[in-house]
Amino acid sequence: MTDSSKKSLRIGEIYTVEIEKAAHGGHFIARHEGAVIFIRHAIPGEIVEVEITAIEKSFYRAEVRAVVEASPHRVQAPCQYARPGGCGGCDFQHIDYAHQRQIKSEVIAEQFARIAKMEIDVEVEEVSTPLHWRSRFAATTNGQSDLGFKETRSNSVIAISECPVLLPEIDFDTIARESISPNSRIEVALSTQGERTISVAPNRNNRLEKNPPAQIVEGKSALHYEIATNSDTLKFQVSQGSFWQSNINAPATLVNAVRAYADVQEGDHIIDLYGGVGLFAKALVKDIGLTGHIDLVEASTTATRDAQQNFRDHKNVTVHRGDVARLISQFESADVVLLDPPRTGAGQAVLAAIADLAPRSIIYIACDPAALARDTGYLHESGYHLQSIRAFDLFPMTHHIESIALYTADKVS
Known part of the structure; x- marks a missing residue:
């Protein structure tokens, strides 16, 4: 910390602070004599004693050591290991479940306001019970x-x-x-x-x-899943090394939301980027009919092998193995583009290439609201605006959030 107007804090020191708001990544923000502190295991509005645990370039990290004035939303964590110095998996167990989702909604809104310069209001929807959901x-x-x-x-x-x-x-x-x-x-x-x-x-x-x-x-080496959606029961092979959503209710929830946003028509050409084993493509293949086509692009050898098995009876689905940034250039156009990139997001180059395909809609599945907000800005630069967004609590008791955003082309007058 080099700003002379801010107090210099040391690791191990204890301070009493008031928690201001939630930050991206499961932390909560407080200040002490101008110094910004990122704190875990707190709740906005609380007064807590914290111990400084790390010094970063522009802020400090700390853990709660005592709660002086508790939030009405503070509860006893249902897991004995969910505590400062304990398991790092569930960082929101000390917060009542409804307020967890409210905090996550505020985090999404804050990321879009700060990064995309947009005001949005989105509810984080309940998907499963807060316990006993992880498969x-x-x-x-x-x-x-x-x-x-x-x-x-x-x-x-x-x-x-x-x-x-x-x-x-x-x-x-x-x-x-x-x-x-x-x-x-x-x-x-x-x-x-x-x-x-x-x-x-x-x-x-x-x-x-x-x-x-x-x-x-x-x-x-491979597991088998049956997913009951709003329109059908879908069957998948998923190998040990392939990605699959961990919340037992997540696949059906995401499929239903994507299908509603996509509004696929018979004969459509769909490009499914970072398509994994084919979760979304499988839900849309009936809608495009025999005259439509889906191109699924995925880098994982294991996942593409599963996808080929999952679409062995569908001649109108082509599975491409390789890097999305490299392979997207081989496509000339699309009616709908789906993308479910890793936590870091798709990035400017991939999104510009998607926009060049001139799809009528882009559906973006995101597990990081900061990356989604950044990429929303890139899409806006490429002529696509945010039409709608939904958020889902696929990871109760943690700070993680899943979002699905729909983008459509700007109207040209």
């Missing part, structure tokens, strides 16, 4: 082979015996009792058909490394 997870063993999750901003593993956000059918207790090598990454998935797969791999040495290949120690 997939990744955990880690420590040096003593205890299974757990990492502490926030740390490589320390918090050993746990239960996790209340997991579906009970995952049977976490039996996994925790398994003999697993120390310092390993464990990935567990449960399908809608009751299949359970467990894979184990060595931990990577740093965040820049790719995860080492995993070995399946229980179950088959």
Whole structure:
């Protein structure tokens, strides 16, 4: 901290502050004599004692050590490990569930106001119960082979015996009792058909490394899902290494929302970017009829292999494996473009290429409101404006949010 007008704080010091508002990423903002502090495990409006835990270039990080004046929305966390210095997974368990969603709505609005210079008001819709919703997870063993999750901003593993956000059918207790090598990454998935797969791999040495290949120690290499949507029941093969939404209700919820936004017509050409195993393409393939076509683009070898299997009976779906930024140039036009990019967003170059295809609508599925706000600005520069946005609480008890945004071309007078 170099600004002489701000007080210089030190790690380990305790201060009493009032929490102002929520920030992107699960933190809450307070100030002390001009110094900005990002705090975890707080609620706006509270007065709390905090301990400085880290010094960044323009702000400090801190944890709540005592609540002086509690918010009426503060509750007892349902998980014994959801606390300062505990599991880093569920950072909102101390907040009543309705207020969690309200805070997330405010975070989305703040990101759009700050980054996209737009005023929006969006409700974060409830998708599942706040507990017992998660069907997939990744955990880690420590040096003593205890299974757990990492502490926030740390490589320390918090050993746990239960996790209340997991579906009970995952049977976490039996996994925790398994003999697993120390310092390993464990990935567990449960399908809608009751299949359970467990894979184990060595931990990577740093965040820049790719995860080492995993070995399946229980179950088959591919799981099978049936998703009941508003219009149909869809069936999917999803391999251990392919992405699939972790909330048990998320696939149907997202499919229904995307289908409503897409308003697909018979004969449409749809381009599904970052299309994974084909969740959205499968929901739209009937709507385009035999004269329509879907091009699905996905970088993952495993996911494209699943997509090819999922569309083996659909001659009007072509699966392309490769980088979206490279492959999008091979398309000349589209009626509808879907994109579900990674957390970092699609970026200016990809969005400009999408706009060049002149689709009547663009549907953007996003897991980071800051990236979505930034990319909304890029689309505006390319002649597309935000028509509508919905947000879904796919990750109760955490700060994470999923959004779906619809963009249409600006009208030319």
